[in-house]
Amino acid sequence: MARVKIVHLSDIHVSRQYFSDELGEKVIRQVNQMEPSCVVLSGDLTDDGYYPEYVEAKSYIDRIEAENKVIVPGNHDSRNAGDKLFDELFSTRYPVCTLDDVKIVGVDSSEPDLDDGHIGRIAYPFIKENLSGEDFKILVLHHHLIPVPDTGRERNIPVDAGDVLKLISELRVDLVLCGHKHVPWLWVLNGIVFLYAGTATTLRIKAHIEQSYNYIELEPGRELTIYRVSSATGQKKLVYKIQL
Numbered sequence: 001m002a003r004v005k006i007v008h009l010s011d012i013h014v015s016r017q018y019f020s021d022e023l024g025e026k027v028i029r030q031v032n033q034m035e036p037s038c039v040v041l042s043g044d045l046t047d048d049g050y051y052p053e054y055v056e057a058k059s060y061i062d063r064i065e066a067e068n069k070v071i072v073p074g075n076h077d078s079r080n081a082g083d084k085l086f087d088e089l090f091s092t093r094y095p096v097c098t099l100d101d102v103k104i105v106g107v108d109s110s111e112p113d114l115d116d117g118h119i120g121r122i123a124y125p126f127i128k129e130n131l132s133g134e135d136f137k138i139l140v141l142h143h144h145l146i147p148v149p150d151t152g153r154e155r156n157i158p159v160d161a162g163d164v165l166k167l168i169s170e171l172r173v174d175l176v177l178c179g180h181k182h183v184p185w186l187w188v189l190n191g192i193v194f195l196y197a198g199t200a201t202t203l204r205i206k207a208h209i210e211q212s213y214n215y216i217e218l219e220p221g222r223e224l225t226i227y228r229v230s231s232a233t234g235q236k237k238l239v240y241k242i243q244l
């Protein structure tokens with residue numbers, strides 16, 4: 001495995017009301033300096049799924065320099081028929097990216113106008129087909145499959161989370177990247193690392209949890225290292241390291 005660098009952004013919420021231009025510019029500068037192999041954006045690109053927000057979100061994302069981008073919609077993007085705009089601007093809600101022996105697969109866990117997550121049985125064969133090999137396997141979706149602490153009372157967890165957890169355990173997926181709660185967190189369950197990104201750029205934060213994103217390195221010999229990066233300062237903090 002060659003060294004693979006992945007930036008995991010989430011919940012940028014491009015809108016007039018909550019998007020921080022200052023943080024947005026900092027994040028673009030920081031990410032472009034990292035020269036990532038792939039940038040993952042796990043949903044909530046917009047605030048309400050309206051066309052002008054989508055156009056602004058697209059031009060923001062276009063300024064991020066990475067050969068590969070894996071982008072899935074969040075519940076906010078699927079409001080007001082925004083799911084149709086997502087297809088128009090980002091071509092697919094089920095992206096697949098292969099980098100050497102790393103496979104990254106995205107699924108749409110949103111439903112039009114609902115905040116609850118739902119992957120849906122129709123997507124299971126797609127997940128199976130694309131994450132059955134011997135690669136280092138990464139699944140990307142917007143909603144959290146396991147509850148996240150410090151986020152109030154539980155809601156919006158995918159209604160089929162149990163079945164999806166069983167499926168990805170059977171497939172021996174290595175890493176799951178999510179967002180939605182705007183709180184960074186990490187769980188390990190059945191050998192799978194579940195990594196949640198906070199919001200990178202929006203003022204929609206919980207209490208004093210600052211804006212951040214994840215930086216992931218995969219080294220030859222299957223060493224996985226995860227850092228949390230502060231959007232305001234660009235400082236990286238080691239979160240997790242494991243030899244897989």
Ligand SMILES: [Fe+2]
Pocket residue numbers: 011013044074076180181182
């Ligand atoms: Fe969000």
Ligand SMILES: [Fe+2]
Pocket residue numbers: 044074075076142179180181
């Ligand atoms: Fe969300």
